[in-house]
Amino acid sequence: xxxxxxxxxxxxxxxxxxxxxxxxxxxxxxxxxxxxxxxxxxxxxxxxxxxxxxxxxxxxxxxxxxxxxxxxxxxxxxxxxxxxxxxxxxxxxxxxxxxxxxxxxxxxxxxxxxxxxxxxxxxxxxxxxxxxxxxxxxxxxxxxxxxxxxxxxxxxxxxxxxxxxxxxxxxxxxxxxxxxxxxxxxxxxxxxxxxxxxxxxxxxxxxxxxxxxxxxxxxxxxxxxxxxxxxxxxxxxxxxxxxxxxxxxxxxxxxxxxxxxxxxxxxxxxxxxxxxxxxxxxxxxxxxxxxxxxxxxxxxxxxxxxxxxxxxxxxxxxxxxxxxxxxxxxxxxxxxxxxxxxxxxxxxxxxxxxxxxxxxxxxx
Amino acid sequence: xxxxxxxxxxxxxxxxxxxxxxxxxxxxxxxxxxxxxxxxxxxxxxxxxxxxxxxxxxxxxxxxxxxxxxxxxxxxxxxxxxxxxxxxxxxxxxxxxxxxxxxxxxxxxxxxxxxxxxxxxxxxxxxxxxxxxxxxxxxxxxxxxxxxxxxxxxxxxxxxxxxxxxxxxxxxxxxxxxxxxxxxxxxxxxxxxxxxxxxxxxxxxxxxxxxxxxxxxxxxxxxxxxxxxxxxxxxxxxxxxxxxxxxxxxxxxxxxxxxxxxxxxxxxxxxxxxxxxxxxxxxxxxxxxxxxxxxxxxxxxxxxxxxxxxx
Numbered sequence: 001x002x003x004x005x006x007x008x009x010x011x012x013x014x015x016x017x018x019x020x021x022x023x024x025x026x027x028x029x030x031x032x033x034x035x036x037x038x039x040x041x042x043x044x045x046x047x048x049x050x051x052x053x054x055x056x057x058x059x060x061x062x063x064x065x066x067x068x069x070x071x072x073x074x075x076x077x078x079x080x081x082x083x084x085x086x087x088x089x090x091x092x093x094x095x096x097x098x099x100x101x102x103x104x105x106x107x108x109x110x111x112x113x114x115x116x117x118x119x120x121x122x123x124x125x126x127x128x129x130x131x132x133x134x135x136x137x138x139x140x141x142x143x144x145x146x147x148x149x150x151x152x153x154x155x156x157x158x159x160x161x162x163x164x165x166x167x168x169x170x171x172x173x174x175x176x177x178x179x180x181x182x183x184x185x186x187x188x189x190x191x192x193x194x195x196x197x198x199x200x201x202x203x204x205x206x207x208x209x210x211x212x213x214x215x216x217x218x219x220x221x222x223x224x225x226x227x228x229x230x231x232x233x234x235x236x237x238x239x240x241x242x243x244x245x246x247x248x249x250x251x252x253x254x255x256x257x258x259x260x261x262x263x264x265x266x267x268x269x270x271x272x273x274x275x276x277x278x279x280x281x282x283x284x285x286x287x288x289x290x291x292x293x294x295x296x297x298x299x300x301x302x303x304x305x306x307x308x309x310x311x312x313x314x315x316x317x318x319x320x321x322x323x324x325x326x327x328x329x330x331x332x333x334x335x336x337x338x339x340x341x342x343x344x345x346x347x348x349x350x351x352x353x354x355x356x357x358x359x360x361x362x363x364x
Numbered sequence: 365x366x367x368x369x370x371x372x373x374x375x376x377x378x379x380x381x382x383x384x385x386x387x388x389x390x391x392x393x394x395x396x397x398x399x400x401x402x403x404x405x406x407x408x409x410x411x412x413x414x415x416x417x418x419x420x421x422x423x424x425x426x427x428x429x430x431x432x433x434x435x436x437x438x439x440x441x442x443x444x445x446x447x448x449x450x451x452x453x454x455x456x457x458x459x460x461x462x463x464x465x466x467x468x469x470x471x472x473x474x475x476x477x478x479x480x481x482x483x484x485x486x487x488x489x490x491x492x493x494x495x496x497x498x499x500x501x502x503x504x505x506x507x508x509x510x511x512x513x514x515x516x517x518x519x520x521x522x523x524x525x526x527x528x529x530x531x532x533x534x535x536x537x538x539x540x541x542x543x544x545x546x547x548x549x550x551x552x553x554x555x556x557x558x559x560x561x562x563x564x565x566x567x568x569x570x571x572x573x574x575x576x577x578x579x580x581x582x583x584x585x586x587x588x589x590x591x592x593x594x595x596x597x598x599x600x601x602x603x604x605x606x607x608x609x610x611x612x613x614x615x616x617x618x619x620x621x622x623x624x625x626x627x628x629x630x631x632x633x634x635x636x637x638x639x640x641x642x643x644x645x646x647x648x649x650x651x652x653x654x655x656x657x658x659x660x661x662x663x664x665x666x667x668x669x670x671x672x673x674x675x
Contacts, residue, residue: 040480088460139655143663148407148460149606150658156599156651164644282468289461322479327472331465338462339455 010350017347022290024343025336033329037321047319054314055307063196064310065303067268071096072302073205074260075280076287077212077295081253082133084216084229084293085246089136091151092257093281094158095129097274099261101162102128104170104180104272107187107265114186121187122204122262129258130251132158137250141243159277170272179273189267199267208256213295215252225249229293257281279327283309286330289337305330378634379514383522385633386619386626388413388588388597390525391580392604393611393618394532395573400613401536402569403549407463408448409577410601411470414594416441416578417585418474421592422481424495433495434582441578442571444470449570453563467601474594497521497587519587521579525619528576533615535572545569577601599651606654610661621657628653 013020041047055061075092082089106121136150170180189199216222224245228235235242260280265272287305291298312326336342392409399406420437424430448466451457482492497519506516536542547555548562556562580600585592603625611617632646 036476088464090464135655139659143659144666145655145659145662146405146609148405148464149602149609150655152407152602153599153606153651153654153658157648157655160644160648160651164642167644168642279468282464285461285464322476324472324475324479328469328476331469331472334465335451335457335462335469338465339451339457342455 010354014347014350014354017343018292021343022337025333025339028336029329029332032332033325036325036328041319041321043319047315047321050314050318051311054318055310059195061310061314063193063198064313065306066198066202067196068306068309069303070199070201070205070267071260071264071278071280072283072287072306073299074208074256074263075284076291076298076302077208077284078253078256078260079281079284080288080291080293080295080298081212081225081249081256082137083288084225085249086229086232087137087140087246087250088148089133089151089250089253090148090281090285091133091136091154091158092253092284093277093279094155094162095132095254095257096261096264096280097162097277098132098158098165099125099129099258100265100269100272100274101165101170101261102258103262103265104183105165107183108170108180110187111184112186117186118189118200118266121266122259125258125262126255127258129261130255133250133254133257134247137247141246155277155281163275166272166275177273178275180271182271183266187266188270189263191267197268199263201263201267204259204263208259209295209299212252212256216295221245221248257284283330286334289334374634376510376513378630380517381630381633382623382627383514383518384588384626385629386622387519387522387525388580388583388600389603389607389622389625389629390529390619391521391576391583392601393607393622394525394528394604394615395577395580396605396608397611397613397615397618398532398536398545398569398573398576400608401542401549402545402566403552404452404566404570405459405605405609406448406570406573407460407602407605408444408466409573409604410597410599411463411466412441412444412574412577413581413584413601414467414470414474414597415444416581417596418477418581418592420578420582421492421494421585422478424586425482425492428495430495430497430586433586434579437582438575438578441574441581443574445570445574446567449567453566471594474592478592493591494586496590519583521583521587524579528579529615529619532576536613536615541565541568577604580604603650603654606658610657612661612665625650625653 037047038044055065075096078092078095079090082092103121103125106124107117110117110120112120132154136145136147136154139145139150140147166178166180171178172181175181189201191197191199214222216226224235224240225248227238227240228242228245228249232242235245283305287298287301290304291301308326308329312323315321315325316323392413395409395412396406399409416437419440420433423436424433427433444466448462451462452459478492499517500520500523502512502516506512534542536546544555544560544565545568547558547560548565552562555565581597584596584600589596604622607618607621607625610621628650632643632649635641635646
């Protein structure tokens with residue numbers, strides 16, 4: 001009577017609906033970008049070659065993917081920790097930047113033995129990042145101020161703060177550009193894979209993923225965070241201290257972004273010379289949305305985004321398409337994933353069919 | 365140095381730039397107020413302003429007619445608002461996430477489109493200059509010694525804010541459409557139950573927001589600067605949203621608050637040239653002021669509601 005294969009497909013579709021939806025969102029975004037590229041580029045073949053296969057063409061380029069994964073994983077985790085309790089605290093971007101700024105201050109002003117030095121810097125930056133993230137969160141909790149507006153404004157404040165540190169605190173006047181002196185060797189992270197800039201910060205990122213995974217899965221705090229995120233009233237009724245849970249998760253999120261900045265500046269740049277926000281906070285937003293706030297999926301999404309970015313960077317340098325197009329692609333994915341009703345009609349239809357069939361069987 | 369500060373010329377140029385800096389904020393806040401009254405916390409004002417300032421600038425390169433450029437910018441603003449309305453109303457997208465992503469998306473487009481059209485170095489600002497509005501000297505007033513120097517000689521868009529503010533107030537508080545809009549914003553379900561076409565009303569409010577914000581965008585690329593760069597709106601859209609929150613959606617109050625923010629902006633500019641103070645610290649001020657203002661007003665709002673409940 002009914003095709004069993006079709007039946008099975010429908011089941012798969014209903015149970016993995018979220019995954020399908022993300023897939024559709026990504027497909028829509030890629031199609032729009034493909035049209036834009038076809039319209040503007042003289043050599044669409046080269047663009048797609050560099051974009052899709054480019055990162056695989058050499059050791060250095062493949063290394064670039066992993067290098068970029070480190071800040072992406074940390075920022076993705078940061079945003080997902082903050083969003084987990086339904087606070088759209090988007091200050092990860094600014095925190096990442098001042099994480100870099102303060103790390104450079106510590107690296108140039110302190111003097112500690114190797115190994116211990118980076119650890120101390122990372123811990124200090126984590127604390128600074130965590131405390132910064134508490135500003136919008138606590139203003140929201142205490143005074144009911146909009147956390148989104150506060151966080152976005154805070155990003156601008158942090159940008160100017162970082163630039164101030166760069167220009168007035170760490171700038172090396174001997175340089176022709178605005179940059180600090182190169183950090184002492186003890187305050188840098190070692191590049192341990194030849195021909196690439198993959199640095200020991202990758203272990204920090206992996207450790208962060210595992211710790212967050214453990215905290216969310218197997219601790220009381222993680223449970224409180226998950227329940228608060230799902231239903232605040234229920235959490236309150238169950239005796240969870242919601243305000244404290246929210247603050248702790250914001251602190252952890254901020255700390256992760258601060259660690260990301262510190263690791264990035266000590267591992268990749270080894271001096272401070274960036275005078276504007278890098279936008280990694282918004283990359284973290286995409287990663288958290290795709291990864292559905294799950295640390296392991298966040299990691300996969302972060303590596304995938306790093307691959308995409310590396311491809312885009314190669315497209316930027318070898319073809320006539322600029323890097324910014326990937327930013328358009330990324331935001332389009334977030335928008336379509338955020339669209340609740342995208343394909344909801346289809347899901348509804350299938351569930352109705354399924355239940356009608358089940359009901360029919362019962363009647364017989 | 366101090367002598368220079370207290371001289372009249374300094375004060376006059378400061379007050380002049382207060383009005384100048386407040387103009388885009390007034391447009392942004394008017395757009396945000398319309399959206400707010402219709403029940404949407406529209407954080408995509410920034411994106412709307414950016415896209416329309418870009419379209420205005422590009423159009424003026426191809427068709428050197430300032431009216432055509434402004435019209436094109438308005439059309440761009442409306443199109444973006446329609447896209448937003450489609451995402452919200454049809455696809456029920458998460459409001460915050462969509463607006464934030466729309467802001468990043470337009471920043472990307474703002475770098476990509478000028479490059480695709482004009483070439484030049486990737487990622488930097490557009491190499492072509494835009495047409496600009498002339499400064500308007502108001503007859504009679506311009507001859508009044510101090511006042512003339514402050515009030516006269518602005519862009520036509522600055523004077524248009526008076527009309528726009530009045531229109532926004534009139535539409536929201538004195539027309540039946542405005543009443544429907546406020547009802548739909550306050551409580552969509554009960555509005556629907558008395559036969560208001562909530563979707564239609566919201567859609568129209570999005571279009572109005574687009575029109576108003578695109579005028580602010582035009583001001584940025586066609587008067588404030590005479591070219592276009594991707595970072596030129598610099599959070600003014602967000603400040604506009606904050607102003608609308610601060611004033612609870614009241615247009616005339618919003619103009620006053622916008623002038624205060626304009627003054628802070630202008631202070632950052634003038635202090636920078638007058639004193640040898642790090643510019644970065646001064647540039648933070650408008651943003652810090654926004655955070656403090658939003659906090660203060662939200663707090664007062666909570667207190668007020670508590671009082672009402674206590675009664």
